[in-house]
Amino acid sequence: MVDSQRAAVLAHRQPARIRALEQQAIADATRPLAQALATAHKAALTRWTRETSGQQIPARLDDLIAWLRKTLREAFAGRGRQAQRAATQAAFAAALDAALRTAQLAAGMRGKPAPPVSPAIGTDAQATADAIPAAVEEEHGHALALLTTASLTAMGLAGLNAVFSRARRAIGRIARGVAVAIGHAATHAAQLVARALGSDTRLLWVTEPDACAACRAYAGRHIRPGGRFPGGLSLDPQRTSFPTAIPGPPRHPHCRCALVPWSPTWRVSGPPLPTLLRQQARITRRP
Numbered sequence: 001m002v003d004s005q006r007a008a009v010l011a012h013r014q015p016a017r018i019r020a021l022e023q024q025a026i027a028d029a030t031r032p033l034a035q036a037l038a039t040a041h042k043a044a045l046t047r048w049t050r051e052t053s054g055q056q057i058p059a060r061l062d063d064l065i066a067w068l069r070k071t072l073r074e075a076f077a078g079r080g081r082q083a084q085r086a087a088t089q090a091a092f093a094a095a096l097d098a099a100l101r102t103a104q105l106a107a108g109m110r111g112k113p114a115p116p117v118s119p120a121i122g123t124d125a126q127a128t129a130d131a132i133p134a135a136v137e138e139e140h141g142h143a144l145a146l147l148t149t150a151s152l153t154a155m156g157l158a159g160l161n162a163v164f165s166r167a168r169r170a171i172g173r174i175a176r177g178v179a180v181a182i183g184h185a186a187t188h189a190a191q192l193v194a195r196a197l198g199s200d201t202r203l204l205w206v207t208e209p210d211a212c213a214a215c216r217a218y219a220g221r222h223i224r225p226g227g228r229f230p231g232g233l234s235l236d237p238q239r240t241s242f243p244t245a246i247p248g249p250p251r252h253p254h255c256r257c258a259l260v261p262w263s264p265t266w267r268v269s270g271p272p273l274p275t276l277l278r279q280q281a282r283i284t285r286r287p
Helices: 004-051 061-076 079-110 122-130 132-145 149-155 157-167 169-197 273-283
Strands: 202-206 258-262
Touching: 004 061, 004 079, 004 157, 004 169, 004 202, 004 258, 004 273, 061 079, 061 132, 061 149, 061 157, 079 122, 079 132, 079 169, 079 258, 122 132, 122 169, 132 157, 132 169, 149 157, 157 169, 169 202, 169 258, 202 273
Parallel strands: none
Antiparallel strands: 202 258
C-alpha cells in the first residue's frame, strides 16, 4: 500500500517537470528571433553611428528608415512559424511526459497498471501554439510603427533603440505561448489517463511550491473528467481574480500547476491525498 506522503511527493514532481520542460522549450523557441534581432540591432547601431558623425540625425533619414524596415522584416521573416512549430513539439513532449508520469502515479496508488493511452496535446494547446505567428507579427507591426521620420528626428538614437525594444516584445509573446501550450498539453494528457482509469477517477489539482494565492486555493480540489474547477478562488480575498471556471491548469500564463488522477476508492495509507495537498499549499505561501 502506498503512503499518501509519498504520493504527494510524486504528485508535486509534475509541476516541477512542467517548469523544466518549459524553460528548455522557451529557450529553443525564442533563440532564433532573439539572435536575429540582436544582429539587426547591432547593424542598425553601426549604421546610425556612421551616418551621424558630427551631427545628431542622419542626413538621409528616409533612406535609413527604409533600410531599417527591411532589416526588421528580414529578422522577423519566418520566426513566428518557427516558434509555432517549436511550441507544438514542446507540447507533444509535455503530453507524453505527463501521460507517463501520471499513469505511473495512478498505478502506484491503485495497485495495478493504468490502461495505456495515446498522448495528445488537445485543442487548447494546439490553438495556443497556432496563435504564436499572429502574436509575433503584431509586435513586428508595432515596432515598424515607431520607425517614422518624426520619432527619429525627435528622439534620435533613443528612438532607434525604442524600435528594437518594442520588437523584442515578440520574444516574450513566444515565451508566453510556449508556456501556456505546455501547460494545456500536460493537463489534457492527465485527463486522458483519468478517463482511461474509469468513472471513479477524479482529476486532482497540484500546485508548485511557490504558487500564487489564486492557484493555491485550488490545491487538493478535484473534479471528474469533463468537469470544471470553479472560478474566482483565492487564498487572498483582496486579490480575487480569474472568475471563469476551467477544466484544469494553466489558471493564468504564469501557472505551472498540474493535474493527477486520484480516486477515493484507491487504498492509500495516511491522510487523504487531497487533504495533504491542500495543507501543503497553505504552508508554502507566495504573495
